[in-house]
Amino acid sequence: MDNIHPIFNRNVTGINEFANSAYPEGMKIAYQFIKKNWAVLNVSTKFIDDLVANLTLTVESIKDLHKPNPKKIAFLLEGSYYLSRSIESKASRYLGAHHQIYFINMNKLNNKFLTENKIDIFVTNQGDYITEFLASVDYLVFKSLPDVSDWNNLLRMINPQLGKDVRLDKVVYEK
Known part of the structure; x- marks a missing residue:
């Protein structure tokens, strides 16, 4: 050389x-x-x-x-129907191509669902749903009105290096 x-x-x-x-x-x-x-x-x-x-x-x-690193991510969202659909659409759009996304209701939240589907990350906007059986799963509680920091935290959970490489709150977008 x-x-x-x-x-x-x-x-x-x-x-x-x-x-x-x-x-x-x-x-x-x-x-x-x-x-x-x-x-x-x-x-x-x-x-x-x-x-x-x-x-x-x-x-x-x-x-x-x-080196793909797909995660299985379950969302349990409560509150406004429209806000929940907004979160679901963002998760599907930005994460769905690389990860397996589940949108569940309270009736599906149990150990059987988590283990059979091998859920890696559980996301909810209600802290009340964090119980003992989630001890084996990484979880994240979004604010009732999720902001950029909630999505950044999820990205870091999905791939810790991504949180070092990309930060959504640092983006300046102008038309």
Whole structure:
């Protein structure tokens, strides 16, 4: 790689810091891999940080594209019919393509339903429904009028890395 002009071995400012803050464990693994295979790489040691960051970003990109992590998410929503339908439509639209979504009523909420369907996350807008049998399931209580923080919390539960990569409340949208 040293045969390539040195400018091509360098990352632009901020890339290494970004990779390290976004994927600290990945950086450690990449560093160990590069250190172990250094002789084969035939590159100057002054580029190690850049190579580690690039390898980390490449591996994380591959994982994002090819390692699905579908969750089974059950929603039990109470209150306004229209608000419940609004939450259901958002969940279906934004989560339904990648995750299995269930919309249940109080009559279906029991251990049998949770275990037979292997529910990973239970979401409700009524804290009263959080009972002992939910001990084996991650759960989230939305506010009675859910806001961006409720959806961010759900995204973090679905994929903790996603909460580091994407934050809905940081989005500025203008037409």
